[in-house]
Amino acid sequence: MNTVLQLLQSQIGKDSAQSPSPVGRWLNPTILSAEEGEIALELTIREEFCNPVGQLHGGLSSLIIDECIGIAVFSYGEPTFYSTVNLAVDFLSSVRLGEVVIINAKVLKKGRRLVNAYCEIINKSNGRIAAKGTTNLVKVEMP
DSSP states (O other), X not given: OOHHHHHHHHTBTSOXXXXXXXXXXHHOOEEEEEEXXXXXXXXXXXXXXXXXXXXXXXXXXXXXXXXXXXXXXXTTOOSSEEEEEEEEEEEOXXXXXXXXXXXXXXXXXXXXSEEEXXXXXXXXXXXXXXXXXXXXXXXXXXO
């Protein structure tokens, strides 16, 4: 039984204050759904996420995408760690302070050592994709 997936599913509708990831706790999104290799989250854009003109900072968009893809990979419940090898992000529209975004991450291909995944950040108020990213992750042996 996949206890990690069960844990994620038990947290649906709740914030991420109990996340094992310090970044996840700081972002503190609400889990909307969780399946093996997939996660959907909701996040309100706070001031510390913004650039000087009050829009979601591109670096934070990249962080959100990387973190959410990490959760999607984590949902497999394997006793191993995957590290990001590369991350390509396209910034398509702005999100302003106080707006809510939906983040959908999905593993596209999972091999024995490499994972390829996709994520998008969608502005909930207008349905536009604000940013989308793809990444490859590699299995890292933990001591």
